Amino acid sequence: MFGVVPRVLWERVCPPDDLNRVTLTCNCLFIDTGKEKIIVETGMGEKWSAKETSIYGIERKRPFAESLFEIAGCRPDDITIVINTHLHFDHAGGNTVKGSPPYEGGVDAASADGVVLSSAFPNARYLVSRSEFRAAENPHERDRASYLRVNWQPLVDSGQLQLMPDSYEPVEGVTVEQVRGHSETMQTVKITRGGETLFGFFDMIPTSHHVPLPWIMSYDLYPTETLEFKKRILPQALEENWICHFYHDPEMPFGRLAVVNDKIAAVALL
Numbered sequence: 001m002f003g004v005v006p007r008v009l010w011e012r013v014c015p016p017d018d019l020n021r022v023t024l025t026c027n028c029l030f031i032d033t034g035k036e037k038i039i040v041e042t043g044m045g046e047k048w049s050a051k052e053t054s055i056y057g058i059e060r061k062r063p064f065a066e067s068l069f070e071i072a073g074c075r076p077d078d079i080t081i082v083i084n085t086h087l088h089f090d091h092a093g094g095n096t097v098k099g100s101p102p103y104e105g106g107v108d109a110a111s112a113d114g115v116v117l118s119s120a121f122p123n124a125r126y127l128v129s130r131s132e133f134r135a136a137e138n139p140h141e142r143d144r145a146s147y148l149r150v151n152w153q154p155l156v157d158s159g160q161l162q163l164m165p166d167s168y169e170p171v172e173g174v175t176v177e178q179v180r181g182h183s184e185t186m187q188t189v190k191i192t193r194g195g196e197t198l199f200g201f202f203d204m205i206p207t208s209h210h211v212p213l214p215w216i217m218s219y220d221l222y223p224t225e226t227l228e229f230k231k232r233i234l235p236q237a238l239e240e241n242w243i244c245h246f247y248h249d250p251e252m253p254f255g256r257l258a259v260v261n262d263k264i265a266a267v268a269l270l
Helices: 050-056 064-072 089-095 130-137 153-158 223-239
Strands: 029-032 037-040 081-083 096-098 108-112 115-119 125-129 161-164 167-171 174-178 187-193 196-200 243-245 254-260 263-268
Touching: 029 064, 081 167, 089 096, 115 153, 125 130, 125 167, 125 174, 130 161, 153 161, 223 254, 223 263
Parallel strands: 037 081, 081 125, 125 161, 196 243
Antiparallel strands: 029 037, 096 115, 108 115, 167 174, 174 187, 187 196, 243 254, 254 263
């Protein structure tokens, strides 16, 4: 998760367990425009076997549908748009579910290992860039294991998957833009309204601890381009006082940037 940064440094902020795993989360975004109810990313999903759950150390306090209702007051049927910045399993794993309960109304579209899969959000359009879809269908050998067809093929079969340009505006005030670094075709999300800007870095800057320039994941296919992105975007986010969204941060899903000890750092929202 921290590339060339020595463990003696990163373990101070992300202590590993006895299997060398660090705690991460999937902070999916919910946007209500009054007309559209939008989910950006769908997390790990709930299709994992007991063995996979153990390997990744997946801990879920409640199903995604319950979190959606308790936090946003919506049910899966209410969601009208799902945006995937890319189709790695920790961002698109919740696109589909096994069977229909408790997601009544799901479209049975495909099967994996004999298990029927359904759309998790049966009334939604799923938006993925055409470039990312091609990458998922023909992945690079370095991130092939992160692409699982069960997370998008049922949506192709049901007609819910819509392929989008590299940069687009799904609704007014929301801009989805491709940025090369973590992968060839991953996207970021910028939301502007009422004089405020919220910027979702997603895997370009996955946690608040990755704000320092050298802290770049070994997973990135183009780390030098991730570095250039950070050099360009962080001063702008600081100057314009953006709300920064850190998708994988378990302690600071949202923060702002400040200069601390002469360096740009993330600070929690007050």
